[in-house]
Amino acid sequence: MQMVFRWYGEGNDSVTLEQIRQIPQVTGLVWSLHDLPAGVLWPVERIEEMKALSEKNGFHIDVVESVNVHEDIKLGLPTRDTYIDNYKETIRRLGKAGVKVICYNFMPVFDWTRTDLFKEMEDGSTALFFENAKVEGIDPLELVKTVTQTEFTMPGWEPERLEHLEDVFKAYENVTEEDLWNNLQYFLEAIIPVAEEAGIKMAIHPDDPPFSVFGLPRIMTNRDSLKRLVGLVDSPSNGLTLCSGSLGANPANDIPSLVTEFADHIPFAHIRNVKVFPNGDFIETSHRTEDGSVDITGVVKAYHDSGFNGYARPDHGRHIWGEKCRPGYGLYDRALGIMYLWGLWDAFERASQK
Ligand code: DNO
Ligand code: MN
Numbered sequence: 001m002q003m004v005f006r007w008y009g010e011g012n013d014s015v016t017l018e019q020i021r022q023i024p025q026v027t028g029l030v031w032s033l034h035d036l037p038a039g040v041l042w043p044v045e046r047i048e049e050m051k052a053l054s055e056k057n058g059f060h061i062d063v064v065e066s067v068n069v070h071e072d073i074k075l076g077l078p079t080r081d082t083y084i085d086n087y088k089e090t091i092r093r094l095g096k097a098g099v100k101v102i103c104y105n106f107m108p109v110f111d112w113t114r115t116d117l118f119k120e121m122e123d124g125s126t127a128l129f130f131e132n133a134k135v136e137g138i139d140p141l142e143l144v145k146t147v148t149q150t151e152f153t154m155p156g157w158e159p160e161r162l163e164h165l166e167d168v169f170k171a172y173e174n175v176t177e178e179d180l181w182n183n184l185q186y187f188l189e190a191i192i193p194v195a196e197e198a199g200i201k202m203a204i205h206p207d208d209p210p211f212s213v214f215g216l217p218r219i220m221t222n223r224d225s226l227k228r229l230v231g232l233v234d235s236p237s238n239g240l241t242l243c244s245g246s247l248g249a250n251p252a253n254d255i256p257s258l259v260t261e262f263a264d265h266i267p268f269a270h271i272r273n274v275k276v277f278p279n280g281d282f283i284e285t286s287h288r289t290e291d292g293s294v295d296i297t298g299v300v301k302a303y304h305d306s307g308f309n310g311y312a313r314p315d316h317g318r319h320i321w322g323e324k325c326r327p328g329y330g331l332y333d334r335a336l337g338i339m340y341l342w343g344l345w346d347a348f349e350r351a352s353q354k
Contacts, residue, residue: 001345002311003338004063006030014325017057023335028060030313037160039070039083042090047097063311064094065103074108075171076183088194095198101267101311103241105205106184108216109168111156112208117327119283127284127318128328130209140214152326177217188233195237201267203239204229208246222253230265243270245315248294249282256298263306270315271299271341284316287337300344314338
């Protein structure tokens with residue numbers, strides 16, 4: 001397991017590279033060019049600039065999260081081919097720079113969805129929260145106000161995407177889940193051969209949450225969808241970002257068994273916990289198994305026992321000790337999460353040597 005940490009870039013993150021260096025055994029930064037809209041070709045100079053900065057600070061740039069997929073590709077519009085060409089060339093450029101894994105997602109309109117970014121917990125910490133009743137009763141445009149009420153631009157909720165929200169919703173009116181699968185297949189058939197040549201593994205992130213919100217189709221939600229995904233194009237470059245927190249928001253998903261079943265197709269692991277309430281609402285908790293509904297101990301054991309050598313990140317954390325940070329992306333709780341994951345890993349490692 002190679003531990004990596006998501007960093008949004010200079011001036012765009014409350015966490016510094018000096019701080020990340022002091023978290024035990026974090027070897028790389030999970031990065032992106034967050035200011036570039038989906039669909040554009042990533043400039044070589046910008047990639048090189050990030051590479052130089054990371055390496056100067058002792059980090060590799062093996063994992064990109066995300067190269068976002070233009071909405072026209074998800075919608076299957078005739079204009080998609082131009083955006084797919086840009087995507088292919090971006091893959092080639094990233095491959096040349098030494099990138100090994102590209103995380104992406106195929107969620108219509110919104111990337112992740114929450115109804116409260118700073119929900120207060122009993123111990124005074126705050127965390128990302130999803131309340132079904134609130135989503136059912138709210139106009140998506142209202143929710144946007146909640147999510148953009150932070151000082152940072154949230155990935156997936158960039159102003160330029162949100163400006164055209166009504167049009168985008170209209171465009172999806174007649175798009176079914178099967179249409180979305182077909183459009184994903186078209187995309188993968190085009191890009192996977194390029195990824196193979198570039199030495200890159202594509203890793204789709206599951207839908208977060210793993211069910212339909214605002215009536216939009218969602219397809220990466222459970223065991224069957226992961227299975228279908230890896231069968232769309234048979235290649236080691238067609239892989240998964242297995243996110244225990246996203247999939248774990250549906251208690252029917254047994255995450256340790258998903259890790260075991262798909263181990264060969266997981267270049268990138270997101271390991272975090274969520275507590276799911278009986279009514280289906282959920283909150284992001286500490287990583288510890290006992291604090292949430294996901295068996296994180298079982299998840300780490302499944303990775304360990306599968307001989308997992310890919311990249312892992314603690315994904316999100318709570319906001320603790322008064323930290324002011326991007327929602328879900330503070331230093332303290334993600335660092336605690338990493339130490340919990342290492343603790344489990346080291347214990348399983350030791351036990352297997354006996
Ligand atoms: C949720 C997070 C997501 C993720 C993107 C990947 O669990 O990991 O925000 O970064 O969906 O494209
Ligand atoms: Mn995730």
